[in-house]
Amino acid sequence: MFDSVEQRITSYKRYLFWGLSGAVAPDIDHICLIFINPKQADHHLYFPHYPVFWFSLLLFSLFWLVISKKNEQNSLLSFLFCLEGTIHMILDSVTRHIYWMAPLSYRSFSIEDLIHLKMPWFIEQYPHWELSLEASIFVWAAYLLITDRNAGKISTKLTARTD
Ligand SMILES: [Zn+2]
Numbered sequence: 337m338f339d340s341v342e343q344r345i346t347s348y349k350r351y352l353f354w355g356l357s358g359a360v361a362p363d364i365d366h367i368c369l370i371f372i373n374p375k376q377a378d379h380h381l382y383f384p385h386y387p388v389f390w391f392s393l394l395l396f397s398l399f400w401l402v403i404s405k406k407n408e409q410n411s412l413l414s415f416l417f418c419l420e421g422t423i424h425m426i427l428d429s430v431t432r433h434i435y436w437m438a439p440l441s442y443r444s445f446s447i448e449d450l451i452h453l454k455m456p457w458f459i460e461q462y463p464h465w466e467l468s469l470e471a472s473i474f475v476w477a478a479y480l481l482i483t484d485r486n487a488g489k490i491s492t493k494l495t496a497r498t499d
Pocket of ligand 1: 363385399424428
């Protein structure tokens with residue numbers, strides 16, 4: 337997103353803060369699990385892990401982003417936060433499970449369950465496939481950092497602006 341929204345960013349620290357916060361925000365329901373209802377077995381049953389919640393927020397924040405001025409930052413930070421929360425739903429669906437139709441239905445879905453059902457041989461051949469997937473994301477990020485593609489641009493902007 338960096339290149340397309342650069343003119344909206346006045347504080348890179350806030351940009352990173354809200355992006356990273358959105359990525360972990362759905363897991364705030366761990367607090368409910370620990371302090372409010374420790375007998376609840378699955379924290380994905382709380383609304384911070386409902387896709388409808390995050391897609392609704394994403395839609396509203398996108399609307400705000402579209403109608404706001406081209407150099408306005410708060411709408412971008414809102415959209416970034418909601419986008420990261422939505423991506424969290426998708427990534428939790430890979431190896432964990434998400435109740436995609438909640439609160440209408442509490443039937444869970446995960447890609448791993450789907451693979452177990454449709455291609456059990458794949459799990460037997462590649463029992464740690466999800467770790468390979470995560471490792472490939474890590475390697476990609478390391479590659480971008482080493483080759484200084486996006487990191488260089490952002491660090492240049494960070495030092496150019498004071499905040
Ligand atoms: Zn989660």
